[in-house]
Amino acid sequence: MSAPLLDMTGLCVAVPTPGGWLTVVEDVRLRVAAGKVCGLIGESGCGKTMTALALLGMEGFQGWRRTGGRALFYGRDLFAQDAAAWRSFRGAGAAMIFQEPLSALNPVLTCGRQAAEICIAHGLAGKTGAKARVLELFTQTGLPDPDFAWSAYPFELSGGQRQRVMIAMALAGEPKLLLADEPTTALDVTIQAQILRLLRQTVDARAMGLILITHNLGVAAQLCDEIVVMYAGEVVESADVFSFYAGPAHPYSAGLLASLPSRAPERPAAGFGGIEGTVPAPANMPPGCRFAPRCPRVGEVCRTQRPVLTEIAPGRFVRCFFPLTGEAP
């Protein structure tokens, strides 16, 4: 594996509550290499999106704050930079693709103007050269009629086309790292397949890093090189994609995989999988392992002690006292 583009360790994020600051994301470790896709997997509220927003220095706008961590981007610590450095980092260092392009795009500006703004802001084009550059980006992201998209308002485009505009805008500042937050969740499956293909081509062609935030393990299997699973604000497992799908080590990962309906059910129709119970509330975390109340492999130690993220095989980390070992899910 090449040297990582991004090496983040120990990220902690806290949100304000009436009772004081409450830590909701704890000790998150994330490594992304150039030309690789890292899948950040987890269910609603596990801290995936906050992790991404923290990487863009967005906490000041959101009311929460980062309380710890270090993120080396080309050897430079992002979390040590000042506001001006963050400004130029966003867009030119890393850029984000949001889930719902209709609400992420400005409805009163044409798609062309919004994209041109980014090229101009990062000094990559003057006012006159911006249009040519945007049309080139629109062509690269596979918009069927770039000239139409240039003068179209977001509502005039289909969902898939809007997402292509979003991707073009994310690429406008020539970033080295893309963060895609559920980029295909709002799309139909056939369009989803096209967008996934486009993301993969983009990452390969530009040797960028991509952090794909998703709850869809099918999508992650298609696109990712590395998988990082989060649960209740913590990373519980991180592994390369092939060993992860061959046999997840954390019982939560195994539960997620077992919840997937398979197209041709090899498993008998009797079992639907799923995980009993609900994610604990941040204010009410169990004292030991956070997954212990729902875990089928729970032991005495799990209820009292917190497991740490341990390397059980080269490049494979798991936060569990009783990890599964390679057996099929």
Place this chain on the structure above:
Amino acid sequence: MNAAMLELAGVRKAYPGKGAPLGSRAPERVALDGVDLTVNRGEIHALVGESGSGKSTLGRLALRLEAPSAGRIVFDGRDITRASEKELSALRPRMQIVFQDPSGALDPRYSAAEALAEPFLAPGRFLPKNEVKNRAVELMRLAGLPESLLAAYPHQLSGGQRQRLCIARALALNPDFLVLDEPVSALDVSVAARILALLADLRSRLNLTYLFITHDLSVVARLCDTVSVMLQGRIVETGPAQCVLAAPSHPYTAGLLAAMPVANPRRREEMPGGSAPGPRWER
């Protein structure tokens, strides 16, 4: 007893067009065009298709929440195509719907107990207070919710619990036909799996018939007996779920199946998506 719970024959639904220049008429927008569909008693019939294919319109017509422009709708042997509101209100308890987004379907000002009691407030369905309370407890148990949540408001419930509450409410009047409009699409996978298990269990315990609207073919494989595939307001393929999924006869069904991401990184080469921009099916 009739074998078919619901029959649609040649159903067409068109909405008036918009945005025509003054003095001319905009072409009407056809949502459903010549749909024939039979949902047999006791089966889970999946209705699959992409956004805008007409799945939800068909669901609303099946419950006669809207009237068709042409064609015939028969519910349990009775022609309800032109049934009056009065005739329909007698049938309403037997046909219910569960929506995709439980947060939008529940009144934020109603506790779970109040939401479950509301069906019994209608004239003719009145029950004494203590019986309503008992029924609410029974419904909570049926939907796998702890009784302690009766006093909870929707914002205090998790997404999965909210959807269970919607299901419980839909069952309040002992229906025999449910339209499930993307009931698990808004839920996390581990929660969705539990809800699907609940729906399968309720079907066999209460002899229910479902029209299951979904865009997710993997759900169909897990749960459904029959599947109808919709494209541009038409049904292009109908058959037993396992047969259709194993050997789709319509190219659109095959395209949908091929586009489904498979949770196996070793099979990613099979992923289509083609050269961008790929063809949008309905264009």
